[in-house]
Amino acid sequence: MAAIDTDLAVSPASATEPRWYPYALIAPAMITFVLVALVPFLFAVFISFHQMKYGRLGDFAGFENYGALLSDSRFWNSMAIAALFVAIAVPLEFMLGLAGALMLCRPIWGRSALVPLLFIPTTMAPIVVGLLWKIMLAGSWGLLSTNVIEPLGLVGEISIFASPDLALYALIFVDVWQWTPFMMLAFFAGLQALPVNPYRAAAVDGATPVQAFFRLTLPMMAPLLVVIGLLRLIDAFKVFDSIFILTGGGPGTSTEMPSVLAYKMTFEFWNIGEASALAVVVWLLFFAFCNVFYQLAKKKLNAF
Template sequence: MTNPGDQLRPPPFLAQGGWGRLSRQERLAYWMLCPVLGIVFGIVSYPFAVALVQSVTATRGGKFVGLLNYQTSLENPLLYAALKQTAIYTAIVLPLEIGLGLLLALLVHRTVRSSGLKLALYLLAITPIVIPPVAAGVIFRLIYAPNYGVLNHLLIMAGWIKGEINWLGQPYTAMLAVASVDIWQWTPFVYLVLFAGLQTVPRESVEAAQVDGATPWKQFWHIELPYLRPLLLLILFFRLADVLRVFDHIFILTGGGPGTTTQLLSLYLYRIAFKFFDTGEAAALAVMVMVGISLLYSFITRLLPLERD
C-alpha cells in the first residue's frame, strides 16, 4: 500500500544534500521561483517588521519604550477575558466543523455514485465559502433578530416557544449565534478538502479490506485516516488561524456584546487600535499573537505527525 507520507517528501535540493547535485533544469526552476518567493516574503515580512517597531515605541511621539507596551497589554484584564471568549468560540466551532465535514465527506464518498449529484453537492458546498463574511453576518442578523427574525417566527409557529427570544442579546445564546455563522460557512470547506483526500485512497486497498471483513470503522481508521491525517493537520491549522482573526460577522451581529461575551481577540485588538488609538499596545498584542500561533503550529505538527514512524 502506498504510504501517504511519500507525497510529502522534501524536494531534491534537500533530499540529495546540496545545490551542486541538482540538474541544470532543477537549478533553473529554483532561480525562476526566487523572484516570486522574494515578493511574497517581502509582502509578509514588511507588516510584521512595522508592527515590531511600533510595539517598542510610544503611541504619541514615537519614543522608544522597550517592552512597556507588552507589559501594559499583559496587565489589562480585558485581554484575558478576550482570550477566554476566543477559547470558548474555538471549542464550539472547530470540533463541529471538522466532525461534520468529515462525516459528510465519508457519507458522500461511500454512498453517492452519481457524478451529477456529486457535482451538485460540490456547488452547494462552494456557495457558503464564497459569500463575504459581512454578507453572512447580515443574513444571520435577519435570522436572529428579536422582533422580525425568521428563527423566532418559525419556532413560534411550530409551538416550540411562546415568546420571542433575544438570541443576540443574551450571553449564552449570543455566543452560539455567532458560532453558528462560522460553522455554516466553513464546514463545507472541511468537507471539500477531506472529500478530495478520500479520492486518493487506493481502491484496491479498500476492496481488499472489505473482502477480509473489515467494518466501516476499521476501514476508516486503518486505511482512509492515514491519507487524511496531513489534510486534517492543515485544516486544523488554517481554521485556528481563522478563528484568531475572525471579525466581520461578529462585528455585524453583536459588536462583541452583550458586554464582552462575544468580544474575541480580534475585536479586542480592533478596539485597542481604532477606538482607543493605542497603536503601541495593539502592535504588541499583534506580535504576541503571531508568536503564539507559530508556537501553536509547532505543537500541532508534533501532535499530528505527517508521517508514521
C-alpha cells in the same frame, strides 16, 4: 503517486546557467514581501516599544505596553473567548465535515453538481455571511427568530446576538455553517484519493463497514485530518468580519475575540501602543501555529 522530490529536479543544464538566475526570479516577489509584510511587522514591533496614544509617537517605553497588555483583564478575556470559540467550532466542523464527506462517498446521482453548490458558504464573503445570519437570526423578526428560537423559548424579545449568554454560541453556529462545507469537501477529496485494494481485502476477510472505517479509513486519513483541522484552527482564531457585523464584540465583551479587541484598541480607544503589543503577541502565536502546520503537512502529507 509519490511526490516528486524537487530537490533532485534541478535540470542538467542548470550548470550552464548563472547562479543568480533563481534569485532573480524570486526577487520581485521577495522585495514586495519586504515592503508589504516585513516593514509593517517591524513597524508594529517598533511602536509596541513606544508610548503611543492617538496619533503622536511618544517616548521609548520598553516593555511597558506588553506589561499593560498582560495585566489587562480584557486581553485575557479575549483569549479565553477565542479558546472557547475554537474549542467548540473546530471539532464540530470537523465531525460534521467528516460525516458529510462519508455521505458524499456513497452512490449519489448528480454528485458533481452538488459538490460546487456545497462550496458556496465557504467562498462567501464573511461580511455577507454575517448579513445573511443577521437576516435569519436578528431581532425578534429574523426568520429563525420568529419560527424557531421564540417558540423554543431560548431568548425573549431580544435578538440572540444581544444575549450575553448566547451571542457567542450564535457566532459559533455561523462559523460552523460557513466552514463545515470546507472540511467536508477537503475530507471528501482525501477519501477519494485513498487506495481501493485494502478495502477489497477487508471485504474478503468479512470486515464490516464500521470496522473498515476505524481500521482503514481513519488511520489512512489521519495526517490529512490533522493538517486540515490545524488549518481551520488557525483561521477560526482570527475570525473578524462576521463578528464585527453581527455583534461588534458585544454585548459587553462577551464575544470580543482578540482580533476584535485589537481593532477596538486601535480605532476606538486609539491606544495604539498597547494595540501594537497585542498585534505582535498574536503574530508570534500565529507564527508558531503556522510552523507546526508547515512541518506536519510536509512530513505527514508529503505536501509542499
